[in-house]
Amino acid sequence: MNANYMYSLIAVIILLLLAYVGVAGMHLEVLFGVIIPYAAIAIFIGGFIYKVVDWAKSPVPFPITTTAGQQASLPMVSPALIDNPKNKTGVVIRMLLDILLFRSLFRNTRFEVRDTNKFSYELEKWLWLFALIFHYAFLTVVVRHLRFFTEPVLLPVQLLEKLDSFFQVGLPVLYLSGVALLAASIYLFLRRVFIPQMRYISLPADYFPLFLIMGIAGSGLLMRYFAKVDIVSAKELTMGLVTLRPTIPEGIGAIFYVHLFLVCVLLAYFPFSKLMHLGGIFFSPTRNMPGNNREVRHANPWNYPVKIHTYEDYEDEFREKMIEAGLPVEKMPEPKENLEEGKKE
Amino acid sequence: MPNNSKGMYNKNLVIAGIVIFVILAAFPFWFNVGRSAPAPEIILTEKAIAAEDCVRDKEYMTLEHMQLLDVWRDAVVRDGKRIYVNPKGVEFNMSLSNTCLDCHSNKEEFCDRCHDYTSVSPYCWDCHIDNPQGD
Numbered sequence: 001m002n003a004n005y006m007y008s009l010i011a012v013i014i015l016l017l018l019a020y021v022g023v024a025g026m027h028l029e030v031l032f033g034v035i036i037p038y039a040a041i042a043i044f045i046g047g048f049i050y051k052v053v054d055w056a057k058s059p060v061p062f063p064i065t066t067t068a069g070q071q072a073s074l075p076m077v078s079p080a081l082i083d084n085p086k087n088k089t090g091v092v093i094r095m096l097l098d099i100l101l102f103r104s105l106f107r108n109t110r111f112e113v114r115d116t117n118k119f120s121y122e123l124e125k126w127l128w129l130f131a132l133i134f135h136y137a138f139l140t141v142v143v144r145h146l147r148f149f150t151e152p153v154l155l156p157v158q159l160l161e162k163l164d165s166f167f168q169v170g171l172p173v174l175y176l177s178g179v180a181l182l183a184a185s186i187y188l189f190l191r192r193v194f195i196p197q198m199r200y201i202s203l204p205a206d207y208f209p210l211f212l213i214m215g216i217a218g219s220g221l222l223m224r225y226f227a228k229v230d231i232v233s234a235k236e237l238t239m240g241l242v243t244l245r246p247t248i249p250e251g252i253g254a255i256f257y258v259h260l261f262l263v264c265v266l267l268a269y270f271p272f273s274k275l276m277h278l279g280g281i282f283f284s285p286t287r288n289m290p291g292n293n294r295e296v297r298h299a300n301p302w303n304y305p306v307k308i309h310t311y312e313d314y315e316d317e318f319r320e321k322m323i324e325a326g327l328p329v330e331k332m333p334e335p336k337e338n339l340e341e342g343k344k345e
Numbered sequence: 346m347p348n349n350s351k352g353m354y355n356k357n358l359v360i361a362g363i364v365i366f367v368i369l370a371a372f373p374f375w376f377n378v379g380r381s382a383p384a385p386e387i388i389l390t391e392k393a394i395a396a397e398d399c400v401r402d403k404e405y406m407t408l409e410h411m412q413l414l415d416v417w418r419d420a421v422v423r424d425g426k427r428i429y430v431n432p433k434g435v436e437f438n439m440s441l442s443n444t445c446l447d448c449h450s451n452k453e454e455f456c457d458r459c460h461d462y463t464s465v466s467p468y469c470w471d472c473h474i475d476n477p478q479g480d
Contacts, residue, residue, distance in 0.1 A: 045370050049363055056353035149373035151382035153464035161464060168468065171415035228408040231463050232384055239382040242373040249384070282362060301354070 002199065005192075008207035012215050012262075019261035024254035032257045033237055034246040040264035047271025048279060055283045059301035065289040068107065073294065084291040091290050098287055105131055127191065134184035138213075140164055140177035141220075148238040172224060182217040185210050209275055212266050219259040229253035385458035393448040393455075400429070400437055400444070414441060414469065441473050 022028040069080020085091045097103050105128040109121045143160055147153045165173035189210045192202040223229045233249035234256055240247040270276065282288065290296075315322070315329055322329050353359055368375075393399075399406050400413065417439040420426045429437045438444050449455045460467065 041370075045367060048366060048370070052359065052363055052366075053353060056355065056359040059354065146373070147464035150376060151380065151462070153461075158464055158466070162466070171411040171467075172465070230407060231465075232459050235382075235463055236384040239377070243377045243381055244374075245381070279362075279366070 002193070004202055004204050005189075005207040005211075008204045008211050011204075011208060012211040015212075015262060015265055016215060016219075016258055019258040020254050022261075023257040029248045029257070032261050033248050034241065036261060036264045037241055038246075040267040044267040044270055047268075048276075051271050051276055052279050052283075055280070060285045060289070061300045061302055063289050063291075063293040063298040064285050065291045065293075066286040067291050071291050071294065086290055086292045086295065088290065091288060095282070095287055099281055102128055102132055102135075104287075126187075130184045130187045130191075133180050134188060137177040137180035137184060141175075141181055141217075144175065144177065148235050149242050151235075151239060170225070174225075178217060178221050178224070182214060182221060185213045185217065189214070205274060209266070209269070209273060212262060212269070216259065216262045216266065219255055219262065223253065223255045223259060227253065227255055229256045382462075385462045387458050388451060388454040390448060390451050390455075392450070396448055398433075398435075399448075400431055411467070414445075417441070441469060446473075 019032055023032055065084075067084045069083030070077060071084045072079035072081070072086040079086065081090045082093050082097070085094050106125070108124045108127055110124040111119055111121045114120050140160065143157060144164060146157045147161070150157065161175075164175045164177050167174065167176070189207070192198045192206060192210075229252050230249075233252045236247060236249045237252065237256075266275075270278075312330075315331065319329055319331070319333060323333075401409075406413075417429065420429075421439050427439050429439045431437065446452070456467075459465075
């Protein structure tokens with residue numbers, strides 16, 4: 001038992017019960033079906049913009065691009081133009097590859113001390129693989145859900161559904177992405193629990209979103225394949241939300257509201273959590289800066305105009321006193337004038 | 346901690362990014378402006394109304410008809426069983442074309458309306474013809 005994940009698990013279970021009791025017991029369908037979804041989407045979009053603007057205002061004092069290849073230098077040394085980009089094109093390619101294929105995770109290594117007392121570095125691709133599955137499954141699930149938010153349903157969404165249910169397992173046909181999402185989030189959770197170093201650095205903020213997503217995927221699978229809800233009424237509700245004519249149709253199962261509520265919690269939690277890496281990836285200085293710090297001087301935006309008092313000015317100011325005290329000066333005053341001044345006195 | 350400095354760095358890029366984000370995130374809202382999507386109404390044929398009871402009760406059929414048909418298909422195709430006995434003890438011939446579509450002969454007004462509304466494209470119709478009476 002670990003307090004970090006127990007707290008997160010308990011929090012998600014409480015949220016789940018809250019929606020279930022609220023709808024099944026107290027009939028707060030309007031609260032859970034209309035008010036909370038609108039509030040959640042407003043917090044999501046508003047919070048997202050707030051975060052992005054805040055980050056955009058933060059200066060980057062140093063060029064801290066991470067390099068995974070030879071920096072462009074002398075013509076005889078061949079540079080790694082993507083892993084250590086020297087211009088914007090290279091940066092864009094590096095960002096795209098990182099965002100779409102997670103190359104940073106692909107480089108993940110694990111080091112171990114073997115019995116010979118030697119370090120050994122090993123490639124560790126499981127995190128990369130499951131992260132990739134997790135994100136693409138999530139994307140597919142989100143896009144697939146557009147069938148509840150468009151009427152008539154768009155062709156690309158229908159094609160994606162066809163692809164996702166390619167194997168035609170059972171009826172209603174099994175969507176691979178739903179299962180993949182749940183499986184990958186369970187892997188990402190178990191990884192944090194079973195690898196000691198991961199467990200040590202994992203906080204409730206790491207476990208909570210995983211449990212939340214497991215809850216969302218689990219409730220989604222449950223109401224599609226097992227405890228079915230009336231899908232036509234469900235779409236009536238979602239279409240009511242997006243056409244700004246909210247309705248609460250009769251007889252959607254409480255599990256639908258549980259699913260919806262967990263999604264709302266995820267949306268509202270999103271901008272203020274680690275999930276914000278969706279926007280944050282674009283603001284990563286280690287990724288989005290070119291590795292050209294030998295070529296281009298990076299001026300720290302914190303630098304403010306400093307009031308300078310050079311030695312020459314200093315000597316001009318104190319020359320006479322310095323001479324009186326017998327200190328060496330660089331520029332001796334012209335003797336003639338001094339003598340004349342002395343005579344006048 | 347909120348940042349109090351005035352300007353944004355790379356302002357144009359950031360604003361472009363925010364605009365793209367808002368367009369994507371609010372897609373269902375702007376896409377549906379001026380549209381209304383009332384839930385479909387399904388029409389029962391006179392024969393279906395006269396029969397009163399379907400194979401199972403209405404709620405079960407609404408939620409589970411696809412699973413029932415899946416079980417029927419396996420029973421007929423794999424086990425050669427053709428008789429289904431419902432909880433009330435009534436026997437039915439397990440056949441989409443001959444039993445279901447006998448009453449619900451109006452596929453377009455009955456099956457398709459909900460299926461289209463929720464973007465469900467059952468592959469039943471890959472083999473079964475819509476209306477066996479027409480042939």
